[in-house]
Amino acid sequence: MTGLFAPRSIEELLSLLAGSGEHEKHFIAGGTDWLIKNRGNISEDAVLFDLSKIPELRGIENRGSYLRLGSMETMTSIHTDPEIRLHAAALCDAASSMGSVQIRNRATVGGNLANASPAADTPGALAALNASAVIFSPSGTKELSIEEVLGTCPNKNTLSDSDIIMEFRIPVRKSHVSAFKKIGSRSEVSIARINLAVSAKYEDGAFCDAMVFVGTLGTAAKRSPEAENALLMPISLRKEGFKKALCEFAGRMIPSRSTLPYKQSAIQALAEDVLEMLEARGRSLEKSGEKSHG
Amino acid sequence: MHIRLAMIVGVMFLKIELKINGKFRTAEVSASERLIDVLRQKFGLVSVKEGCGAGECGACTVIMDGEAVCSCVVPAFQADGHDILTVEGLEENGELDVIQQSFIDCDAVQCGFCTPGMIMSAKALLMKNPCPSREEIRTALAGNICRCTGYVQIIDAVETTAARIGVCRR
Ligand SMILES: Cc1cc2nc3c(=O)[nH]c(=O)nc-3n(C[C@H](O)[C@H](O)[C@H](O)COP(=O)(O)OP(=O)(O)OC[C@H]3O[C@@H](n4cnc5c(N)ncnc54)[C@H](O)[C@@H]3O)c2cc1C
Ligand code: FES
Ligand code: FES
Numbered sequence: 001m002t003g004l005f006a007p008r009s010i011e012e013l014l015s016l017l018a019g020s021g022e023h024e025k026h027f028i029a030g031g032t033d034w035l036i037k038n039r040g041n042i043s044e045d046a047v048l049f050d051l052s053k054i055p056e057l058r059g060i061e062n063r064g065s066y067l068r069l070g071s072m073e074t075m076t077s078i079h080t081d082p083e084i085r086l087h088a089a090a091l092c093d094a095a096s097s098m099g100s101v102q103i104r105n106r107a108t109v110g111g112n113l114a115n116a117s118p119a120a121d122t123p124g125a126l127a128a129l130n131a132s133a134v135i136f137s138p139s140g141t142k143e144l145s146i147e148e149v150l151g152t153c154p155n156k157n158t159l160s161d162s163d164i165i166m167e168f169r170i171p172v173r174k175s176h177v178s179a180f181k182k183i184g185s186r187s188e189v190s191i192a193r194i195n196l197a198v199s200a201k202y203e204d205g206a207f208c209d210a211m212v213f214v215g216t217l218g219t220a221a222k223r224s225p226e227a228e229n230a231l232l233m234p235i236s237l238r239k240e241g242f243k244k245a246l247c248e249f250a251g252r253m254i255p256s257r258s259t260l261p262y263k264q265s266a267i268q269a270l271a272e273d274v275l276e277m278l279e280a281r282g283r284s285l286e287k288s289g290e291k292s293h294g
Numbered sequence: 295m296h297i298r299l300a301m302i303v304g305v306m307f308l309k310i311e312l313k314i315n316g317k318f319r320t321a322e323v324s325a326s327e328r329l330i331d332v333l334r335q336k337f338g339l340v341s342v343k344e345g346c347g348a349g350e351c352g353a354c355t356v357i358m359d360g361e362a363v364c365s366c367v368v369p370a371f372q373a374d375g376h377d378i379l380t381v382e383g384l385e386e387n388g389e390l391d392v393i394q395q396s397f398i399d400c401d402a403v404q405c406g407f408c409t410p411g412m413i414m415s416a417k418a419l420l421m422k423n424p425c426p427s428r429e430e431i432r433t434a435l436a437g438n439i440c441r442c443t444g445y446v447q448i449i450d451a452v453e454t455t456a457a458r459i460g461v462c463r464r
Contacts, residue, residue, distance in 0.1 A: 002325050004308060004371060031369045036348055039326045048325055052372050076361070100437020101415065103349055105361040106368065 002042055006050040010136060010166070013054060017162045018138040023047045025161045029072060029111035032103055057110070057166060060084060069131075069168040071110025075099070075122075078109060088170050089281060090178035090197045094125035097182055110165040116150055116157045116220060121195055123150060123220035124213040125180045128197035131170040137163045150219045177202045177285060179277035182215070183266045194263050196246070196270040197221075200231055202282030207231045207238075214246065214267065217253035224249040227271075239275055243268040310374035314339070315383025323370040330354045330365040332373065333380060341381035341410040345439070352438030355411035356380050362418035364437070381410040384417070393417055393455045402451035404442035412438050416452045425462030428453065 003023070007013040017025070024046040028034050042048070051057055057072035060081050067087055069078070078084050079096035098104055098112075098121050112122045113133065126133075127146035135142050135149075137160065149165070151158035159165070182195035193216060200210035212227040230245035231238065246267045254260055311320050314337060321336050333339040333356065342365055345353035349367040356365045357379040384391035393413055396402075403409050412435060419426055419434035426434070431452045432445075440448060456462055 004325050006371070006374070028369060028372070031372060032349055032367045035328060035367050035369055039328070042326055050369075050371060053375075099349070100352065101418075101434055102352060102355055102362050102364045102437045103367075105358075105363050 002044065002046055002048065004048040004050065006053050008053050008055075010054060010056045010164075013049060013051075013164065014136065014138050016049065020047045025049065027051055027114070027164060029108040029114075030074065030106035032099075032107045033111060033115045033117075051110075051164070057164075062087070062172065064172070066172055067170040069109065069170060071133075071165040071167055072108050075104035075107050075109070076101070078122075079104070087172050088125075088129050088131075088178065090125040090128055090180040090199060091122060091170070093180035093277075094121040094182075094195070094197065097121060097180075109168065113146065113149055113220075114157055114159070114165055116153075116155055118154045118216050118219050119193070119195075120215065120220040121180070121182060124195055124197040124215040125178075126168060126170070127213045127221040127223070128180070128199045128211045129170050129178055130173075130199070130211060131168045133168055134166045135159065135163045136166045141166075143169070146221055147223065150221055152219065154219055173199075173201070175201050175203060175285065176209075177278050177281040179274045179281065181270050181273050181277070183270060193259075194266045194270065196267065196274050198227075198231070198274055198278060200278065202278070202285060204286075205235055205279075205282070207278070207282075212246075214249065214253075217250060217263070222249075222253055239272065242275055243271045246271050308371060310371060312373045312375065313377040315379060321370075325369075325371065327370040328366055329356070329358075329363075329368040329370050329373050329378070332370045333365060333378070339380045339382050343407055343410060345407070350437075350439070351408075352411045352415060352435075353408055355414040355438065357414055357418050357421075360418065360421060362415045362434075362437075379414070379417075381413055384413070391417075392458050393420070393451075396451045396455040396458060397448075400447050400451035400454055402443060402447040408438060408440040408442075412440065412448055416448075416455070419452070420456060420459070424459055425456055426452070 005016050024043050026048045029051050058070040061068050062083050075095040075098045079092050085092045109122050112120050123146050132143045133149050149157050178199035180197040184193055195215040197213045200207040210228040210231040212224045213221040226245040230241040233241045247264045250263050250267055321332050333342045343353040345351035347366050349364045354364050354366040355362050359377050415435050415438050431449050
């Protein structure tokens with residue numbers, strides 16, 4: 001007998017979870033992945049939890065040292081939010097480039113991470129912004145990095161079946177800039193073929209404290225230390241160094257994959273664009289004198 | 295602790311309450327039904343078309359709480375408590391909505407399969423932004439595929455609608 005619960009609070013959800021024992025559990029956020037995957041083959045004894053009526057999973061707010069982003073926020077609410085645009089530009093870029101308007105109106109940021117498709121767009125952006133995910137379960141709360149949630153297996157996260165992604169915490173960092181770009185098969189509706197997300201501290205044209213993540217090379221967010229180092233190079237060498245480092249990184253991640261040559265040329269084009277976005281954002285940050293950008 | 299279950303269902307059905315084209319309605323739906331199934335099969339709203347069934351083509355677009363969504367990727371139980379608008383809800387007192395008339399006048403309809411979805415995507419855009427640029431219209435319609443028209447007449451129709459509504463000057 002399939003059961004469906006639509007709890008109205010986290011407390012209610014946790015009690016229901018604790019009471020649902022060994023039954024197969026499903027969480028449904030916006031349903032854009034879940035419905036396509038599960039329609040018609042939901043197991044007889046599965047228990048479904050609709051997350052759409054839980055207020056604690058919503059909201060975007062600036063808490064001073066970090067932005068709190070509820071896991072049920074949609075791509076549309078994210079990319080139109082002024083705090084996200086200001087402090088987490090890479091996430092704004094990623095959310096606005098996902099699917100079509102109709103998909104962005106439904107697809108949630110929690111679902112995008114939990115689904116763990118290697119082609120997902122927002123996990124890389126969140127990782128580059130050094131965000132953490134707050135996980136709730138009947139046994140307690142924990143805070144994990146995006147990489148910890150994704151683990152190493154494509155299409156499978158590391159959460160247990162009673163773990164719910166409650167919210168994300170995105171540090172608000174002074175003088176930081178960030179950017180995301182992807183190359184997909186179609187301009188609007190496209191599962192990214194490759195994507196690149198970067199954040200770094202910007203000072204007088206130079207970058208430091210860089211975090212660089214690439215999607216689709218096995219998981220949705222693989223960190224590239226060589227590309228992070230390349231961003232520290234003198235400005236005259238930086239662009240070529242960054243491109244070369246990302247090219248080598250792709251070769252290291254998917255050495256024998258038939259898509260490697262495509263991904264290597266795509267990532268170099270992305271590297272140039274993302275670097276330009278970061279530089280432009282850095283300059284406008286310095287001009288505005290407002291030193292707390294994402 | 296006593297838990298009030300918002301909904302609990304047996305194998306097949308649960309009851310949802312929603313507003314469709316301005317009227318309160320109830321329906322019994324199964325866990326794997328989609329909003330499109332409820333609209334077409336339970337309420338006979340056959341303007342809602344199924345093309346791909348995977349969120350890719352936009353033929354099934356309806357407006358949910360003011361936002362365009364693909365009804366083929368909305369679980370029916372999540373429509374509980376929400377407000378749905380389809381093409382059938384646009385006509386008033388036997389008169390077509392400006393947007394419907396503009397689609398006709400601009401030759402934006404050929405086979406017509408994509409038309410209801412296009413109209414709902416465009417309607418959602420105009421509800422928020424009554425003076426969209428052509429680029430904004432293109433973005434709003436990017437999730438709607440048309441195999442017949444080549445899109446130019448459709449974009450013209452949306453622009454014409456905006457001009458006829460009269461908020462913006464062109
Ligand atoms: C036409 C189309 C285009 C798309 N384009 C893109 C694209 O360009 N880029 C991209 O990245 N994705 C894309 N997607 C994929 C999808 O829309 C996203 O992955 C979306 O963010 C998933 O969110 P959701 O709310 O719909 O999740 P759901 O489908 O509701 O859930 C997905 C999975 O995550 C689990 N889950 C959801 N929320 C939580 C939570 N809070 N805690 C724990 N587990 C949870 C669910 O149990 C389920 O297993 C596209 C999908 C479609 C249909
Ligand atoms: S039928 Fe829903 S998007 Fe194609
Ligand atoms: S008019 Fe035929 S698909 Fe658009």
